[in-house]
Amino acid sequence: MSEKKPNIYDVARLAEVSHQTVSRVLNNQPNIRPATRARVEAAMAQLGYQPNPAARSLVTAKSNMLGLLVSDTGLYGPAGMLNAMERSARQAGYFAITVAVRFDSPESWAEGLQHLSRMHVEGIATIALQSEVIKMAAKIMPNIKLVAIDTDDQANRVNSVGIDNLGGGHMATKHLIELGHKKILHIMGPATSSEAQNRRRGYEQAMVEAGLEPATVQGDWTAETGFRIGIELNLELTGYTAIFTANDQLSLGLMKAFNMRGVKVPADISLVGFDDIPESPYFNPPLTTIRQDFNQLGEVAIEMLLSDLAGTKRKKFEALKPNLVVRDSAIRISTSRK
Amino acid sequence: MSEKKPNIYDVARLAEVSHQTVSRVLNNQPNIRPATRARVEAAMAQLGYQPNPAARSLVTAKSNMLGLLVSDTGLYGPAGMLNAMERSARQAGYFAITVAVRFDSPESWAEGLQHLSRMHVEGIATIALQSEVIKMAAKIMPNIKLVAIDTDDQANRVNSVGIDNLGGGHMATKHLIELGHKKILHIMGPATSSEAQNRRRGYEQAMVEAGLEPATVQGDWTAETGFRIGIELNLELTGYTAIFTANDQLSLGLMKAFNMRGVKVPADISLVGFDDIPESPYFNPPLTTIRQDFNQLGEVAIEMLLSDLAGTKRKKFEALKPNLVVRDSAIRISTSRK
DNA sequence: GTTATTTTTGTGAGCGCTCTCATTTCGGAC
């Protein structure tokens, strides 16, 4: 039904040159007479010629592909990063093979890595996965170039980029402290997430610096958990006047629970989230939160991976600054309260 | 630094067989003595051999790759579908090349398609893109197999899967009608989206069937627009007692605006959304909405693409049924109101 | 003009695999 795709020889014949000249045109090599180049290009256009990437990879031993290993959430953050990474990779002439794995399943990671290994990708970018994955990658593909977004690799043994989660946690907490709050609770993300850990660390630092006592409740990234915690939390007993949550969804769940219980946000309790998802301004009340630029994060990650691939790497770690977005969910503590 | 990767001949030598026998083991061909197969497999393991996909593609003229063309939203729906599609493709032994394009930019579509064409993908799945894209694809890659999720191709000239948006719109509207509402407004998604169009059509059908007059306001997929509309809407004048929005975010924005204006949901006005994003149960009040199963959608799409590729295609179009999730944002109209 | 030098083009091999076809080996039937 469909006739054979034209190859480099077909183009050469039509342009009355050798296949090698066609190859040169294809690769933008110098020392081709303009007239010749034009003739070849015309022939290509006429035949609708498209170079075969398999043949090219075979001889150059470069796949021109990058693997994007991402945990399988439908979360706003990862999705945005993925988009940005794909676009950056494409702009640089690379193809992005995406692999969605389960956040908490080592078998799933191994499977995903195997998949990428089979495809002989030149480099891998991981999003929000533990350093365990990176060790795995090193085992499966010994010499693979890798960059991690938001990983818990403390030893800094791998290229990584992330926002300054510690700084962000600190910033959120400090904002609440400056509003006069003393009893501030932190609801943490999943314990396995380095982002969650660092946000907590930032929270704790800010508390300790202010001479306040940190207190953390274990959560995850879902509104559901925020809701559950909000229902269970005994505010009278504990006396909390403010809560910093590890992401915006937790705050949403919390708001819902408080609303049901007749606890007023922010009058009775102030809330600060993290991420600034597009919905946050429309929460009830609009959420004060820490914003991170997911697009930039993705772009920087790919940039880093590519420069590593090219051997012109600059630094091993890059931390982007998040910033505080003040809205209505956190206010100055009323002096009537303790 | 890294020594050459082993090839099929290296394995053959070690296993003391011919390269062809190794190839047979690789491809699970019959008529190999178990002992021989074991020997070859041992040799592969010992050398850490991994077949070179480029070489394989070159000779088989099959790239083993699928292109996933998705518009660049960080929306919950597309992200979930993408995940599901990638996983399905992987399970079937295919590699997924993701390309993120701009929803509204034909140049961006063309660029994305070119990219996939260069990679010689065997098939393409598009998510929420207009039929324009499909025509473009046919031009760039004449014989490409394609499946579209949620496209506006009315002529049904392309394989597509989608939820029954018309049915969903109908269902949402009917729910409101059954609750006694007569003046029901629809806030539509972007005009270019076929999903938005079909949801509206479902709404209109239900209204007409009930002898009511349909009325639509043009929106998009954002909470921001929902908010703006909610602020501008003159409820006293128009007398609306219920609104059906094309997605959940619009409802969220609406809720926010109504809350600011002192309009009570659902006491003063009932709301029904569409999608059932994970946050919807935590809206204030929890949103009654139409749920669609994005994972299933992605799986069915890939299944369809693969069966088309295999020549065992069954049907050209598949519509999944969405279902109504009743929560608190829509209630029976109070008899005191007209 | 002739020769040296540079620019431009061409030739053949080979990347790692699967294909087709040829050859060897193995099991039984007698």
Added chain:
DNA sequence: GTCCGAAATGAGAGCGCTCACAAAAATAAC
């Protein structure tokens, strides 16, 4: 044992491209 058909294995070519090198053509120097 011998013979035959089937099972198992091997040999060689070729997919479409780039690489290293060789040859031809154009230009420069005299």
